[in-house]
Amino acid sequence: MTDTFQLTVNGTQVEVTCDRDTPLLYVLRNHLGLKGTRFGCGVGLCGACNVIIDGRTVYSCDTPLWSVAGQAIRTVEGLAGSPVQRMFLEEQAAQCGYCVSGIVMSATALLERNPKPDEREVRSALDNNLCRCGAHNRMVRAVMRAGEASS
Amino acid sequence: MIPPALAAAPRLSRWITINASGTVAVRSGKVELGQGILTALGQIVADELDVGFNRIQLIPLTAPVTAEQTLTAGSRSLEESGAALRQAAAEVRALFIAASGLGSHATVHDGLIMSDAGTTSYWDLAETVSLDVDATGEPRPKPPSHHTVVGTSTPRIDLPDKVYGRARFIHDMSLPGMLYGRVVRPPSPGATLRSLDTSATKALTGIVEVVRDGSFLGVVAAQEETAISGAELLRSHAVWDETASLPSSVAELLTSTPVETQTVDAVSPGFPTTATAYYSRPYLAHASIGPACAIAQWSGTALEVWSHTQGAYNLRKAITIALPVALDQITVHHVEGSGCYGHNGADDVAFDAVLLARVVPGHAVQVVWSRADELAWAPFGPAMGVRMSACVENGTITGWRHETFGNGHLARPGMSPTAPGLLSAAYLADAKPLFVSDDPPTARGGGAQRNAIPLYTFPRREIIKNRLLHMPLRTSAMRALGAYLNVFAIESFMDELAGDVDPVEFRLRHLTDDRARTVILAAADRAGWWDRVPEQDRGCGFGFARYSNHGAYCAVVAEVRAEQELQVTRLTVAVDAGLVVSPDGLRNQIEGGAIQSTSWTLKEEVRFTRTRVTSTDWESYPILKFSEVPDVDVLLVNRPDLPSRGAGEAAQGPTAAAIGNALADALGVRVRTLPLNAENIIAAMPG
Structure with a gap:
C-alpha cells in the first residue's frame, strides 16, 4: 500500500512516497539516491546494508519503511570523512570494498558507545558483518586507530 | 623483446594516450576485481614514463574498443599486462624524447623533457607525436634499480570511493529510464517448468513485463522492490517437475562417474609404493558479498551491456551463440563489482539482463541476483x-x-564454439545446454x-x-x-x-x-x-x-x-x-x-x-x-x-x-x- 513517510536521513528531513513495506535499503538507494548502503543478502546476515538508527546498527535490507517512519537514520554518506573512514584508507583496509560501508557503520556505532575498544571488542562488534576478501585484520587495525585518534 | 600481450596488439595508441591537458590515459584488458590491479598497472606506466602517478587515468575496459582481449584470471595480470604496459610506456617515452629534439640523453621529470639543449614536455608535444605506430621492442624498459614508483606502496585508486560510500559498483549505476529485472530460477538444476499462472504478477502495480521463455522466468518492473516482490509472486505461481539429478554425496560423485584419464607427467612410472592416502574437498562457492549484477539495453539492433565479467570479449562472443545477434551489434562495458574469486555469476547475470531487456527495447534493465541464487546457481569450485x-x-x-x-x-562463456556457457541459455525454449567443464592445458597452468x-x-x-x-x-x-x-x-x-x-x-x-x-x-x-x-x-x-x-x-x-x-x-x-x-x-x-x-x-x-x-x-x-x-x-x-x-x-x-x-x-x-x-x-x- 502506497503511503507518504517522513524520515530524517543524515540530518535532513525527507519525504518518501512508496509502498509501506519497501525495505529501507531500497528507499535509501533508489528513492533517495544514497547508493553507499548496499544489498548483500536481504535477510540481515551479512551487514552490507547497515545503517545507524538511534545509535544502533540496523540491517536496512529487512527493515520495512513503515517501521522507521519519523526516525533519524544515518548512512555512510552522512559520515563525511570520519576518523573511521580516514583510517580505513590509511590502512588500505579493503580489497573489493563491497562490504566496507556496512563495516564502517558498525565500527562507527561501536566507537560511539565504546570510544577505546580493545581488539576483542572490535572483532566481536564486527562479527555481524561479513568480508569475503580477507581484509579483516586491516579493518580491525583501522577501527582501533580511529578509536585512538578521536579520543 | 615485445611481451606477448603487446605483440598481439602492438599499436601503442591503443594502450597509452598522452593528453595535452597533462594526463596519461592507460587502457588494459585487465579489470579491477578488488585485487588492486589498476593501481599496480598505473604504477608501472608512471614509472616507465617518468610522470607522477596522479597523472595516470585508467580507462575502463570496453569490448570491442580495448586492445587487449583477455581474461582477468589466473594471477597473470602483472605478468601479461604489466609487461606489455611497461614496454609500451618505454616506447612512448622514447618517441617523445626523439620528437623533442633535445637529444637521446634528455631526461624526463614528471613529463618535463630536459637536456642542455632546452626544455619541453609530453603535454606540449602531445598533439604532434603520433602513437599510431607499432611497438618495436627496441627501447628497453628501465632497470629495476631506477624505479621510483614501482616498489612503493601506492594507495589504491579505487578505495576512496568505496570507503566513502560513493557510487562505484555496477549495483550503484542508474541509467535514464532504467527498469529493474529479477529472474525466477527453478527450484533445482534438473527442474523443468510444468505450469505457470502469470495473472497475479501481471496485476501487481509497477510490473512492466512478465517474461517466460521455456523454463526461464523473470519480471521487469519500474521499481526494484516491485521487481523483487513480483518475482516472489511469480515463483509462488510456478509449478515445476523436479528430478533427482544430483549425486548422493561427493564420495559417490568421485567414485562412480565416468572419467577421461590423462597422464599429465610421468618419469619412470610403474614403481612399487610403500604408502598411500586419499584427500578430498567438497564443492565450494565463490560467495561474493555483493551478488551478481548487470545492466543491458537494446536500442534497435544494438545491444549494450554493463558487466563485472572477467572476460568482456568472451561474454560478447557467448551472447552471439545464445541469441541471433552478431558480434558487431554488441558492446560490453566493464564496471566494477564485488570481489569475484573466479568464474561466478557475473556473465550469467549479464545474460539475464540481456534477456529481460529484450522485452523493453530502449530501456536499460538492471538485474541483481538474490543471495540464494548467488550461492546455489553460480558455478561452484568442483568437488x-x-x-x-x-x-x-x-x-x-x-x-x-x-x-x-x-x-x-573451467567452463567459462566463450570457451566453446557451439555452447554459450551461460546459465539461462540452458533454460530457454531454444535451449543451449551448459557444456561439461574442462581444464586449461598443463602448459597454461x-x-x-x-x-x-x-x-x-x-x-x-x-x-x-x-x-x-x-x-x-x-x-x-x-x-x-x-x-x-x-x-x-x-x-x-x-x-x-x-x-x-x-x-x-x-x-x-x-x-x-x-x-x-x-x-x-x-x-x-x-x-x-x-x-x-x-x-x-x-x-x-x-x-x-x-x-x-x-x-x-x-x-x-x-x-x-x-x-x-x-x-x-x-x-x-x-x-x-x-x-x-x-x-x-x-x-x-x-x-x-x-x-x-x-x-x-x-x-x-x-x-x-x-x-x-x-x-x-x-x-x-x-x-x-x-x-x-x-x-x-x-x-x-x-x-x-x-x-x-x-x-x-x-x-x-x-x-x-x-x-x-x-x-x-x-x-x-x-x-x-x-x-x-x-x-x-x-x-x-x-x-
Missing part, C-alpha cells in the same frame, strides 16, 4: 579427490604418484592438474588426471583451481611421509630450487619454527608451493588450537613474487588469500540433496567471521631482478596444508577430508 602414493626408501622419497578425480575447473606436478625432486613420478564426464552440479574456475587441493594433498602427504624427521627439514631434503628453499626458511625462521614448544591442544604446521609452478613462491606456518572446534590463531607467510610492484598491494593479496583459504579449509562446503542445493544463505554456507580470523604476518622476499609474478592465488594451497598439518600436530590425527570441521575431525579419529 575433488586426490589419491597419493609414494615409495620411500631410507627416509627418502624415490617414487611419487598423484592422481586427481573430479570435474573440470592446468585446471584440476594445477600444481599436481610437485616442485620436489623425485626420481620417479606419475601424475594422472581423471576428469568427470558428467557434471551434475555446474563447476568452473574458483581461485587457485586444482592447486588448492593438490597442494593440500602434496603437503599433507609430505608430513605423513616425514615420520620423525622435521617437516621443514624433510622438504628441504627433496628440494633443489633456491627460491623455494629461501621462502621456506624465511617462513620457518619468522614463525619461530625451530624453537616451537609442544603444548596441549596446540599445533604448528607447514605448507609450501609455487603457485601454478610458474607464479609466486609461498610458504606458510599455521598455528592452531584444537578444542571444541579447530581455530587458526596465527599464519606466518613468506612470499617471493619476483619484482614487487606494490609491497602493500602484495601483502593485501596474500593476507586475503590466506584468510579466505582458512575459511574454505575450516568451514566451507556446498550442501545438497539428490534434488536441490540447500546451502543458500550465510547460515547454511557459513564463512569465517572477524572473531575467527587469525593474525597474519606476511614477509616479502623481493626479487627486483626477476619478473613480477601474480600472487592472488599463491596462498590458498599452502595455507590449507599448513592448517591440516598443524591439526595433525595438535591432535595426532590426520584429517584428509575438507573442511576440517568437527564432523570430519571426529570421523578421522581412530575408532
